[in-house]
Amino acid sequence: MANNNESIHGAWRNRWTFILAATGSAVGLGNIWKFPYITGEYGGGAFVLVYLMCIALVGIPVMMAEVAMGRRGRQSPINSMKALVSEAKAGPGWKLIGWMGALAGFLILSFYSVVAGWSLSYVLKLATGTFSEVDQALAGAEFEGLLGDPGTLMIWHTLFMILTVGVVIRGVNKGIESTISVLMPLLFVLLVVLIGYGASKGDIMSAVHFMFDADFSKLTKEAVLVALGHSFFTLSLGMGAIMAYGSYMPRNASISSTVFTVAGLDTLVALLAGLAIFPIVFANGLEPSAGPGLMFVTLPFTFGQMPGGQFFGALFFILVAFAAWSSAISLIEPATAWVVERFKISRAKACSIIGVIIWMLGIGSVLSFNDWSEFHLLPGKTIFDSFDFITANIMLPLGGLLIALFVGFGMKYHHAYNEMNMKNAGLFNLWYVVLRFLTPIAIAIVFINGLLPECSFDSELLNAETGECGNSTFLMPRFIGGVVLAIAYIAIIAMSLKKTSRGLSS
Ligand code: PHE
Numbered sequence: 001m002a003n004n005n006e007s008i009h010g011a012w013r014n015r016w017t018f019i020l021a022a023t024g025s026a027v028g029l030g031n032i033w034k035f036p037y038i039t040g041e042y043g044g045g046a047f048v049l050v051y052l053m054c055i056a057l058v059g060i061p062v063m064m065a066e067v068a069m070g071r072r073g074r075q076s077p078i079n080s081m082k083a084l085v086s087e088a089k090a091g092p093g094w095k096l097i098g099w100m101g102a103l104a105g106f107l108i109l110s111f112y113s114v115v116a117g118w119s120l121s122y123v124l125k126l127a128t129g130t131f132s133e134v135d136q137a138l139a140g141a142e143f144e145g146l147l148g149d150p151g152t153l154m155i156w157h158t159l160f161m162i163l164t165v166g167v168v169i170r171g172v173n174k175g176i177e178s179t180i181s182v183l184m185p186l187l188f189v190l191l192v193v194l195i196g197y198g199a200s201k202g203d204i205m206s207a208v209h210f211m212f213d214a215d216f217s218k219l220t221k222e223a224v225l226v227a228l229g230h231s232f233f234t235l236s237l238g239m240g241a242i243m244a245y246g247s248y249m250p251r252n253a254s255i256s257s258t259v260f261t262v263a264g265l266d267t268l269v270a271l272l273a274g275l276a277i278f279p280i281v282f283a284n285g286l287e288p289s290a291g292p293g294l295m296f297v298t299l300p301f302t303f304g305q306m307p308g309g310q311f312f313g314a315l316f317f318i319l320v321a322f323a324a325w326s327s328a329i330s331l332i333e334p335a336t337a338w339v340v341e342r343f344k345i346s347r348a349k350a351c352s353i354i355g356v357i358i359w360m361l362g363i364g365s366v367l368s369f370n371d372w373s374e375f376h377l378l379p380g381k382t383i384f385d386s387f388d389f390i391t392a393n394i395m396l397p398l399g400g401l402l403i404a405l406f407v408g409f410g411m412k413y414h415h416a417y418n419e420m421n422m423k424n425a426g427l428f429n430l431w432y433v434v435l436r437f438l439t440p441i442a443i444a445i446v447f448i449n450g451l452l453p454e455c456s457f458d459s460e461l462l463n464a465e466t467g468e469c470g471n472s473t474f475l476m477p478r479f480i481g482g483v484v485l486a487i488a489y490i491a492i493i494a495m496s497l498k499k500t501s502r503g504l505s506s
Pocket residue numbers: 025026027028029030031108232233234235236237239241327328330331
């Protein structure tokens with residue numbers, strides 16, 4: 001175990017740099033683009049409440065575990081897992097955490113980059129005054145026009161991938177500190193300005209009621225699954241991003257206070273984004289459930305009405321693109337670090353190869369909005385929707401479940417205790433109990449509920465009178481749920497088979 005050494009990939013200068021980098025990873029499209037639109041789709045208040053509970057009871061404990069695992073392993077997540085498994089003499093199945101995480105990173109970045117590309121293209125549109133004085137219908141048409149044009153989408157997706165690979169090649173610890181410490185606060189200020197505008201010109205009270213009045217009759221099982229999945233997505237958990245960043249963290253820094261800071265900032269940005277968007281939605285009779293286009297229609301329309309909107313609008317989308325970029329870096333880092341370690345090739349080569357594969361996968365998402373919009377990977381879901389669904393709602397929570405179980409049961413108690421280095425033993429034990437029991441049980445319940453019941457994903461098949469699924473062909477969600485549970489089951493059996501020889505796992 002390379003406990004006291006630095007990772008070969010570099011190190012953060014201090015605790016503050018880690019906070020900045022982890023916040024850069026956490027705050028991204030998930031907060032500004034995805035949180036408002038899923039809140040709109042799943043009915044508001046009750047969904048927000050469940051999401052906040054997931055952050056507190058599942059996200060924060062798992063994030064602490066992930067950072068601790070990274071710092072103890074000091075390598076790419078895949079190799080850190082190998083080292084931790086061999087240190088704990090645990091079963092080899094736990095290594096799935098590293099592999100599944102790297103795969104999730106590929107899939108997420110492939111569609112993430114496409115959406116980040118939309119933000120880049122909006123910088124140009126706003127700067128050139130495309131939205132001056134337009135009404136919402138035109139703002140909507142502009143967005144539809146972009147989605148319908150695969151060539152343009154490809155250009156922006158390509159540019160975003162180049163920007164991402166460009167930084168990762170140089171090592172993630174270089175330059176991230178100064179960039180994030182300037183741009184994050186600026187994003188924050190701009191969101192507050194937008195909320196101020198919404199308070200004076202929009203319908204802020206309706207927005208507040210929508211986001212914070214919990215009406216549980218609107219809460220579906222799928223909504224709970226999406227809230228859980230999003231708590232992982234938004235905190236960058238369950239796929240190794242935070243583990244990779246943890247591996248560059250100095251030994252003496254406190255994990256718990258760092259994690260609370262990152263999770264707090266991330267949640268704050270999401271809520272602010274909601275409060276910036278919904279006043280406009282309600283004041284203009286738009287649909288909260290408009291879907292992925294919500295931010296790209298409401299905000300440009302607002303900037304079009306606002307004095308100085310051309311400048312502020314362009315600046316806003318630049319900041320969104322930067323937030324996406326600092327998240328994308330952490331999505332590609334785990335796989336890059338592993339390829340460098342495994343094949344002993346340069347970062348530049350490793351990252352370029354991975355970047356090209358992800359870029360190619362992204363073409364599927366680009367075409368999901370136009371030429372291939374009829375092609376469904378999961379029932380009713382395009383490639384874009386399917387990648388989003390599989391990663392956020394299945395792979396990340398499953399990764400989080402395994403991380404919680406590994407630190408709770410696979411790792412030795414005193415290793416976890418030493419790594420967390422908490423001053424208060426009572427607090428440590430509280431975290432440990434939550435991680436061992438509460439977190440895994442909560443994830444398991446949400447999984448089984450959200451994946452198994454028929455019709456959750458396709459309400460057309462639901463018989464409104466009986467509440468039953470009237471179509472026996474609708475087996476896909478059950479099938480996926482079954483596969484996921486089977487994989488989890490096999491993994492847990494594999495893990496519990498203690499190894500006899502230490503050498504096998506490394
Ligand atoms: N947390 C990022 C966001 O909210 C996305 C992300 C997910 C980044 C998983 C890394 C790992 O935009």
